[in-house]
Amino acid sequence: MATTEDAVNAAAGGGAFPPFDTSTYASQLFWLVIAFGLVYYVISKIAGPRISGILEDRHDRIASDIAEAERLKRETDEAMETYEKALSDARSRAQTLATETRDKLTAETTAKRQASEAELNEKLAEAETRIASIKSEALEQVDSIATDAVSAIMGKLAPKTPTAAAVKKAVTAVAKS
Amino acid sequence: MANDPIKQFEIHSIVPIEIAGIDFSFTNSSLFMLATTGAVSAFLVLSTSGRGLVPNRWQSAAEMSYEFVAGMLRDAAGTQGMKFFPLVFSLFMFVLFANLFGMFPYFFTVTSHIIVTFALAMLVIGTVVLYGFMKHGLGFLKLFVPEGVPVVLLPLVCAIEVISFLSRPISLSVRLFANMLAGHITLKVFAGFIVSLSGFGLIGIGGSILPLIMTVAITALEFLVSFLQAYVFAVLTCMYLNDALHPSH
Numbered sequence: 001m002a003t004t005e006d007a008v009n010a011a012a013g014g015g016a017f018p019p020f021d022t023s024t025y026a027s028q029l030f031w032l033v034i035a036f037g038l039v040y041y042v043i044s045k046i047a048g049p050r051i052s053g054i055l056e057d058r059h060d061r062i063a064s065d066i067a068e069a070e071r072l073k074r075e076t077d078e079a080m081e082t083y084e085k086a087l088s089d090a091r092s093r094a095q096t097l098a099t100e101t102r103d104k105l106t107a108e109t110t111a112k113r114q115a116s117e118a119e120l121n122e123k124l125a126e127a128e129t130r131i132a133s134i135k136s137e138a139l140e141q142v143d144s145i146a147t148d149a150v151s152a153i154m155g156k157l158a159p160k161t162p163t164a165a166a167v168k169k170a171v172t173a174v175a176k177s
Numbered sequence: 178m179a180n181d182p183i184k185q186f187e188i189h190s191i192v193p194i195e196i197a198g199i200d201f202s203f204t205n206s207s208l209f210m211l212a213t214t215g216a217v218s219a220f221l222v223l224s225t226s227g228r229g230l231v232p233n234r235w236q237s238a239a240e241m242s243y244e245f246v247a248g249m250l251r252d253a254a255g256t257q258g259m260k261f262f263p264l265v266f267s268l269f270m271f272v273l274f275a276n277l278f279g280m281f282p283y284f285f286t287v288t289s290h291i292i293v294t295f296a297l298a299m300l301v302i303g304t305v306v307l308y309g310f311m312k313h314g315l316g317f318l319k320l321f322v323p324e325g326v327p328v329v330l331l332p333l334v335c336a337i338e339v340i341s342f343l344s345r346p347i348s349l350s351v352r353l354f355a356n357m358l359a360g361h362i363t364l365k366v367f368a369g370f371i372v373s374l375s376g377f378g379l380i381g382i383g384g385s386i387l388p389l390i391m392t393v394a395i396t397a398l399e400f401l402v403s404f405l406q407a408y409v410f411a412v413l414t415c416m417y418l419n420d421a422l423h424p425s426h
Binding site for chain 2: 017018019020021023024025026027028029030031032034035036038039040042043044046047048050051052053054055057058061
């Protein structure tokens, strides 16, 4: 190996191979303790806690950001749901309203029709009553005309004029038969 | 001798310091150790000063290195292992930056010295042993007694386990040290070939293209090795720490 070879060469050249020169060990150890002690102090007291703090902060921040994003997403979903519910509610209400309106209008129309039909029926009945009364009146007049006529005919034909009541009785009897 | 591939590993004192007769001089090695510390600290602290929820490039790089090591440790030692995170992260960043600093020409490679890597390895093993005995008491010794082994074989297996445990700091430190050392020597040797070949006139200059290509390729390889060795060091640290957390395997 080059190391041993060079060491031998160096030894042959006079001076000891520097890494094996024990006279420098005390000084090297002394300054190594100081130098490495300082590094250890800086890392354990300043740099280490600081870096771990930074990493922790970042970790926490990312975690909280993700949580926040999830919360927002949940909120959005909820809002979406509410919106859809409202929409379907409105739709069903509109349907109900339409049905109701239609039913109401139908009912109204029916009622009107029925009312006008009743009115017409009433008028018809009235007219029929009047016709009946006029008819009976006319018939009554026919009776009296017949009675008069019978009285007059009898007056001409018979010497004795029958009484009005007897004529009437006879006429009625004839009319009834 | 500018061409000596060993010269780059020499340590020379910048500010001589001596305490109780021991040489604690501020050397070029110390300088680059502190530079590594400064670079690691600056990288991790300045880049994260904005504490951006959305990171900029530098912050992203710091976060990536953090999560890289954290993932490594969590995979190897579980969530309980995270209490060792500052140690593993420090080791990874220190070794990585020290290795990368070594890639600059004329810069000193801190991790090319066995004493440095051995000290870091002993820190790991020391932590493992200390924590293992503190947490599990003598139960930590179960680490050396694998379950389901026939009683006849037990002494042998135990011995192997103990030896493998004792060799851990050595393999951990030598792996990093040797990689950095050999890489830099190879780089220097090939770079030296370019210079020496160029001295042989026109043919030499033409021929020196080959070591030039090699130097470029090895430089790229060395960047990879710099990262890979830091990674390997950290991964092995995680696995050894896992032994301390869960000794019975």
